[in-house]
Each structure stands twice: as C-alpha cells, then as structure tokens.
Amino acid sequence: MKQILIVERLFDGEDFHQNMAVTIEAGCIIAVQSAEAIDIDIDPNTISKLAGTLTPGFVDVQVNGGGGALFNAQPNVECIETIGRAHARFGTTGFLPTLITDDVEVMAKAADAVALAIKQNKAGVLGVHFEGPHLSIPKKGVHSQQYIRNISDAELAIFSRQDLGIKVVTLAPENVSTQVIKSLVKAGVRVCLGHSNADYDTVVAALNAGATGFTHLFNAMSALGSREPGMVGAALESQDAWCGLIVDGHHVHSAAARIAINAKPRGKMMLVTDAMPPVGMSEDASFELFGIKVVRQGDRLNATTGELAGCVLDMVGAVNNSVSMLGLSHGEALRMASLYPAQFLGFECGPGSTSNLGSSNSLGFIKPGYRADLVLLNQKNQVSRTYIGGKIVFAQ
Known part of the structure; x- marks a missing residue:
C-alpha cells in the first residue's frame, strides 16, 4: 500500500525544499515532488501531513549500547x-x-546475534563493528588489556563470515600485518585504524593494503606532530579514507574538529556516537x-580509573553540536550523519541499486529508489518521528 508524506520542509540530502510530498511503497521511496502536484483524487487515507523538516535517516557506524543495554554484556538479539529502539528516538535508522575488545567466545556470540538479527530483519541493523581486540596497549583507552591480543585463525574465521551484513573491524596496524589487512579486505571487511600508536609510515602502508577508515579521529591514536605526523596526520592527508568524529565537546576540541573537516575532502568525515x-x-x-x-x-562518561568511556551522545545531538560548536551548515551536518556514513558502508549506490541487504537499500538521500529511512525534525531540530523502511519506529 502506498503512503504519502506531505511535509513543510524537506532536506533530500543535497538541498532544502518547501511543501513537498514523498510517496512510499514497499519500504521504498517511489516519488518526491511538490505537494501541489499530488493527484486530487488520491485516497486521503494514504496521506499524512507533517509539520517540521524531513531528512534522510541517520547512520551510526559505532554503537556500543543504549537504552541501558551494552552489547558486550549481552551479545544477543534482544x-x-x-x-x-533507544537510538531510533534520536533519528538513527x-x-x-x-x-569492543573481548574474549573470542563473546565475539562469536555477538556475530551469531547480528546474523540472526539480519535474518529476522530487525529494524536498523546493517552489520557489525568489532572495535578490537587487535589494538595497541598504549592507546587502549577503556578497552580491557587482558583481551588485547594478536590476531588468530579464530578471529579471522569470525571476520570472514558472510552472514553479518556490513563488517567493520578496528585494528592497530602496528600489530596486524599488511598481508592480514589485505586478507580481511578480500573477505569483505571494512578495515578501520584506531586505538593505535603507529607511526605515519605504518599507517600509510595499512591504507595502501586496503584500510578505508579511522575510528574516532584524534582519540586513542598517535598525534600529529611537525616531525612525526602519526596516525592523525595520515588520516588528514588521505583523500580516500573516511574518519569518524565524536562531536560531544569532550572527545575533540571544536577547533581541532574544524581543522580536520577543512583538511579532508568533502564527504570523508562522518559523525559517530560511540554510544554507551x-x-x-x-x-x-x-x-x-x-x-x-x-x-x-551530564553529557560525559568517565571510568573511575579516569578515562573517557564512550559517550552519551546521540546522532541528532551530534548533528546539532556540529552546527552550534563547529559552525557547520545544517545541511552539511545532516550529510555527516546520513549520506557520508552510508557511502562509507557502501549503501549509497544510486536509485534502484542493490546492496548487501537486498534491493532498494540505498541510503542517504530522499530520492526515488532509496529506502524510506527518514527522520522528522521539529522546529528545535529534535526528532519527532523516525521511519525505517517506511514504518514508524518512533513518534513523539
């Protein structure tokens, strides 16, 4: 059954438009047009008139927990x-x-849970991110040192599974060879670099081996210096790699965030929550x-041992912080929360394309051929409604 959303304002991923109609069928956007062009004979029961701004749904590549749940503590579908559900309240579709870094048995349970969630078509689940355990102890942050280890066949078997949707693995390149990185990429893994004390040359070698991302830029990685560019320098220099950025006012100074955004090609910086x-x-x-x-x-999490321990940040909060703290336009902040992470994960492939999750699963735009993952923002730019595949999963 078709449904038509008539909205006061629409951000399609590129531009803002006034008084628009979005037609949805079978979870997919099939038409976007001026509301004035809607057929006057159409069934009024299919029409919803919405106040606010409709935007593409937010995509978060780093979500440890929410709603009181922690994935490491409960690696199951529930x-x-x-x-x-917790993150849908804040626009994550x-x-x-x-x-994060854990025992191999926990990793296997987490992989089984993600595979089952995808098989059961649980709302919003795109894949899995293993942040560790092959990290650098000096840059471990809040990760448990007892579980940091060299990569083995057991982990490689988990990372090579083909039933996990999109697979992201964060690793420290000084502890994982370029040959292993190449093998992971060949197995369909998106390799991110992070929790690392690697020098510039080691990072560049990892990028040349196929790594395509950096996990929470600046945090838990070798810093940019005048003679030692470190991981941060290699990340900012790369024209191709994406960087996750935590914009909560605690993890990264606003000036450093602005410098990084200006240094990277447009589209290569994406918002993440690192949510707990x-x-x-x-x-x-x-x-x-x-x-x-x-x-x-308040809006800060600290372990009693002193380290920052993830975030209480949500995606709409990251968007609004990017406007208020960094001076970005609202449109660019929205793209950093939707289009750019979708591109990193390979879900922005054009209308009518296919992705790992089946047909009509392109994300990041409100255009025909894209999945109807949508967020309605009120006048204060807070989430009032969230749609996944055209179905309402949160309404205020």
Missing part, C-alpha cells in the same frame, strides 16, 4: 533490539552494533565495563 548504555536513560545512569564502574556526569 540487546541489539533494545539498542536500536541504521547502525552497526559495536563490540546511558543513551536514552536517566541522567544518573551508570554501568560497569569489565568490572570498572563508568559514571555519567
């Missing part, structure tokens, strides 16, 4: 669903459940991570 269980929960929510208590203080 946890993934809880996380998805596609996400990668993210498992308190997203969508009360202000006093705290949780444990490998036996260490993590405490929320």
